[in-house]
Amino acid sequence: MLQFILRRTLIMIPQIILVSIIVFLLAKAMPGDALTGAFQGNPDVSQEQIQKIREKLGLNDPWYQQYGRWLGNAVQGDFGQSYVHKQPVTHLLAGKVENTLLLSFFTLVVTYIIAIPLGIISGRWTDTWADKIIVTYNYFAFATPVFVFALLMMYLFSFVLGWLPYGSSVDIKLEEGTWDYFVSRAKHLVLPVLSGALIATYSTIQYLRNDIIDQKLKDYVKTARAKGVPEGKVYIRHILRNSLLPIAAFLGMEITLMITGSIFIESIFSYPGLGFLFIQSISTRDYSVVTALVLISSTAVIIGTMLSDIILSIVDPRIRIE
Amino acid sequence: MKDTVIVDEKQLIAKEKANNPSLLRTIWREITHDKMALGSLIILIIILLSAYLSPLYIDQEAQHRVNFLNVWKAPSAEHWLGTDDGGRDVFGQLMLGTRNSFTIGFMVTLIAGLLGLTYGLIAGFYGGKIDNIMMRILDFLMVLPSTMFIIVFVVIVPNYTVVTFVLIMSAFAWFGKARLIRSRALQERELDYINASRTLGTPSLKIMFFEMFPNLSSLVIVNMTLTLAGNIGVETGLTFLGFGLPSGTPSLGTLISFARTPDIVQNKWWVWLPAALLILVMMLCINYIGQAVKRASDARQRLA
Numbered sequence: 001m002l003q004f005i006l007r008r009t010l011i012m013i014p015q016i017i018l019v020s021i022i023v024f025l026l027a028k029a030m031p032g033d034a035l036t037g038a039f040q041g042n043p044d045v046s047q048e049q050i051q052k053i054r055e056k057l058g059l060n061d062p063w064y065q066q067y068g069r070w071l072g073n074a075v076q077g078d079f080g081q082s083y084v085h086k087q088p089v090t091h092l093l094a095g096k097v098e099n100t101l102l103l104s105f106f107t108l109v110v111t112y113i114i115a116i117p118l119g120i121i122s123g124r125w126t127d128t129w130a131d132k133i134i135v136t137y138n139y140f141a142f143a144t145p146v147f148v149f150a151l152l153m154m155y156l157f158s159f160v161l162g163w164l165p166y167g168s169s170v171d172i173k174l175e176e177g178t179w180d181y182f183v184s185r186a187k188h189l190v191l192p193v194l195s196g197a198l199i200a201t202y203s204t205i206q207y208l209r210n211d212i213i214d215q216k217l218k219d220y221v222k223t224a225r226a227k228g229v230p231e232g233k234v235y236i237r238h239i240l241r242n243s244l245l246p247i248a249a250f251l252g253m254e255i256t257l258m259i260t261g262s263i264f265i266e267s268i269f270s271y272p273g274l275g276f277l278f279i280q281s282i283s284t285r286d287y288s289v290v291t292a293l294v295l296i297s298s299t300a301v302i303i304g305t306m307l308s309d310i311i312l313s314i315v316d317p318r319i320r321i322e
Numbered sequence: 323m324k325d326t327v328i329v330d331e332k333q334l335i336a337k338e339k340a341n342n343p344s345l346l347r348t349i350w351r352e353i354t355h356d357k358m359a360l361g362s363l364i365i366l367i368i369i370l371l372s373a374y375l376s377p378l379y380i381d382q383e384a385q386h387r388v389n390f391l392n393v394w395k396a397p398s399a400e401h402w403l404g405t406d407d408g409g410r411d412v413f414g415q416l417m418l419g420t421r422n423s424f425t426i427g428f429m430v431t432l433i434a435g436l437l438g439l440t441y442g443l444i445a446g447f448y449g450g451k452i453d454n455i456m457m458r459i460l461d462f463l464m465v466l467p468s469t470m471f472i473i474v475f476v477v478i479v480p481n482y483t484v485v486t487f488v489l490i491m492s493a494f495a496w497f498g499k500a501r502l503i504r505s506r507a508l509q510e511r512e513l514d515y516i517n518a519s520r521t522l523g524t525p526s527l528k529i530m531f532f533e534m535f536p537n538l539s540s541l542v543i544v545n546m547t548l549t550l551a552g553n554i555g556v557e558t559g560l561t562f563l564g565f566g567l568p569s570g571t572p573s574l575g576t577l578i579s580f581a582r583t584p585d586i587v588q589n590k591w592w593v594w595l596p597a598a599l600l601i602l603v604m605m606l607c608i609n610y611i612g613q614a615v616k617r618a619s620d621a622r623q624r625l626a
Contacts, residue, residue, distance in 0.1 A: 015462050029478045143605040145555035147562050148598045151581055155595070159588040166584075259467050264559060278470065279563060282477055294474060297467045305465050 004313050012306045019298045020074070024067050027291040079292035084284045089292045093274070100273035103192055103266070104258045110197035111254070112204065116247070119208025123243075124235060126213060138206060141199040147264040150195035154268060157191060164191050167270040192269045196262075200254070204247060211243045245315040252301075252308025259297050345540050345619065352618035355625050359614035362607035369604060370424060376417035397592050404592040406580065412593055419574040419597060420604075422567065426488055427554035433492035434553070435546050438499025443530045443538075445500070446507020453504070460500055468494040469556075473565045484571055491560075495553060499545055506541055510534050540619040547615045551608035558601055574601050 073079070079089035122134040158166040170185045215221060216239065224234050262275035270276065274293060281289035343351070353359045388410070395405040403412035445456040475490045476482065510516060511534070519529050560566035561575025569576075577597035581587045586594070617623040 011458075015465070018462060019466070026474055026478065030474075031478075139609070140606070143551060143609040144602060145559055145605065147559045148555075148578070148601050151578065151587075151594070151598055152602075155581075155587055155591070159584070259470075263469055264563070267563060278473075282473060283564065285477075290474065294467075294470050297470055298465075301465050301467055 001314070005310050008306055008309050008313075012302055015302050016299055019302065020071055020295060021067065023291060023295045023298065024070055025063075026294070027070075027287060028063065028066075030287040030290070031285070074292075074295060079295075080288040082281075082286055082289050084281070084286040084289075089288050092277070092289060093292060093296070096272060096274050096277050099271065100262055100266070100275065103189065103196075103271065103273055104255070104262065106189060106193045107196040107200065107258060108251075108254060110193055111200045112247075114197060115201035115204035116208065116244070118201070119205040120212065120235070120240065122205065123209040123212025123216075126209075131209075134205065135209075138202055141205075142202045144199050146196070146199060147268060149199050150192075150265050150268045153191055153195045166191060188269075188271075192265050192271050195268075196258070196265050200258075203250065203253075207247070207250070208243060211246075212239055215239045215242055246312060249308045249312030249315060251311070252304035252306070255301070255304040259301060345543065348624075349615050349618040352624060353611065353614045356610075356614050359610050362610035365603065366607040366611065369420065369600070369607075373417045373420035373424065376414070376421065380411075380414045380417060394590055403596050404590075406577075406593050412577070412596070415572055415577055416574070416596055416600065419572045419577055420600065422571055423554055423558055423561075423573045423575070423601075424604075426484070426491075426557050426567070426573070427550055429488050430491045430495055430553045430557070431546050431550045433488065434495035434549070435499060435542060437492065438496035439503055439535070439538075439542060441496065441500040442503025443507050443534060446504040447511055447526065447530050447534065449508060449511060453508070457501075457504070460497060464497045464501075466494075469560075472556075472560065473563070476560070476565045482568060484567060487567060491553070491557065495549070495556075499542075499549070502545060503538060503541065506538055507534060510537060544612070544616045544619045547608070547612040551605045551612065554608075555601070555605060 077090050079093075081087070082089050082092050085092055118134050118137075122131045122138075125131055154166050157164045165184075165188055170181060170188055221234060221238055224238050225231075229237070259275075262273060263278060264275070265271065266273045266276035267279045274297075278290065278293045281287075281293070353363055389405075392405050393407060395401055397404045401411050401413065403416060406412055406415065441456065441460070445453045445460075472490055472494055475493075476487065479486050479490070516529060516534065519533055524533070557566055558573055558575035558578065561573045562579045564579065566575055567573045574597045578594045578601075580590070581594040581598075617625060
């Protein structure tokens with residue numbers, strides 16, 4: 001077990017290094033560098049002086065030296081300056097991380113609150129009308145692109161019905177810390193969370209339904225029934241114990257999906273998180289922010305995948321091969 | 323006496339053929355037996371025909387002409403779905419967008435299918451060390467947040483055109499296919515016909531593409547139908563964000579991207595809502611057909 005965890009963690013290190021090299025090279029391929037914009041339109045600074053500063057900052061060094069320095073800084077949380085916002089990138093990100101974490105967390109929780117009961121119902125009572133409705137719903141969830149769904153949700157609930165606010169994460173007129181502020185914040189979360197969660201249920205429902213149908217026919221379930229265990233208990237004590245565990249392991253994959261989904265959902269609802277910041281930064285060619293975001297997201301996904309592999313190997317020892 | 327034996331043999335072969343219809347036949351039978359799939363197929367054909375044949379009944383020139391006297395007109399008999407910010411007919415744009423989106427989704431599926439097939443076949447056929455290395459690379463590629471990377475590539479590529487966009491998208495769309503084909507190829511390579519062919523000295527490439535591939539083709543077709551919808555979704559999504567098709571080539575995403583200000587979302591719904599609903603309908607149809615194709619390829623799941 002320990003050996004597996006160790007090996008899995010070791011695989012992650014070259015992955016992260018490789019990702020950082022790719023991101024660095026992409027950053028180099030983006031037009032402009034740390035000095036672009038800094039002296040733009042300033043007649044007092046001549047081309048020669050800029051060259052001198054470039055030399056001093058090491059921008060003329062070979063790429064691997066620059067890479068080493070860049071990585072060193074990034075590890076310490078220094079991603080340089082944002083040209084557009086004129087402040088350190090780290091500072092800029094810090095203000096948005098909380099919003100994205102909040103959104104992702106609630107989306108994930110709501111997804112499971114919807115998906116787990118539906119999956120169980122669908123698997124336990126196969127081919128009933130409830131199962132058919134759930135399968136149809138799940139089919140829609142699978143087929144619908146997230147941005148189309150989010151837009152339709154916004155149109156329906158914010159514009160046609162006028163129930164919920166759209167845009168931003170809170171009403172700006174309210175003061176932080178008050179009850180109204182809290183309510184407004186929660187209201188602003190409802191639509192983005194639901195838009196993400198309602199169609200993210202697909203894989204969980206599908207997995208649970210298939211797995212329960214499989215488990216139902218296994219010998220240990222037959223034995224339990226033969227011993228006279230009541231049907232409800234057969235599910236709770238026997239089947240679900242086996243079926244639910246791997247869901248914990250899919251968490252890493254769900255997190256990956258959240259990161260992709262957040263780009264669409266945050267930009268549609270103008271929700272001030274990392275995904276929206278990414279789109280804004282790349283539109284305004286604010287490349288230091290873009291680089292930082294791509295690096296952080298990739299690393300997060302790599303770590304997420306590793307964690308889910310490890311969790312899966314704990315709950316299901318058959319995975320621990322090699 | 324001899325004659326009758328030959329006739330019998332022919333009859334046997336004919337009987338065998340009737341019992342083992344081609345994949346296309348099975349798919350057709352499966353679709354006609356599933357009302358939803360059949361309905362989806364009919365709807366999809368109607369949408370695609372009206373989109374691809376639109377040059378016959380829509381004046382293409384008028385689609386690019388800006389007419390400021392006609393801006394943001396609500397739907398009417400003349401403009402079925404009203405007009406956009408440049409006074410252009412939304413219905414015409416919708417047809418043009420459907421054509422572009424579907425063509426691009428199809429191209430990406432095809433190229434990605436080819437990439438995935440080659441990669442998966444090589445890894446699965448050779449197995450062992452080569453497979454191990456290729457799979458580690460694939461594992462790495464699969465964890466990358468692809469939407470972010472596609473957007474970054476779209477922005478930094480010089481001379482950005484539709485072709486580059488298709489290539490960038492394809493470059494991030496083949497990972498799942500490669501893995502799927504590799505796992506089947508690994509099973510296949512243990513079978514006698516491959517071993518026999520190898521012993522006879524057939525070149526590896528020939529075995530892979532002319533002997534192994536035909537046996538995996540149903541898998542490839544199923545996977546491609548299922549990912550087609552997804553690829554159309556990714557393209558329209560990226561275009562919606564402004565990082566998809568270049569501005570000269572309208573897609574369904576271009577129309578939806580009008581929905582950026584509250585005023586347009588609420589009061590000029592005819593510009594973006596039809597495109598959003600059309601994407602939804604197309605996705606559902608393609609997926610339904612895909613499910614039928616999937617069932618057709620697996621005898622245990624067939625309805626027909």
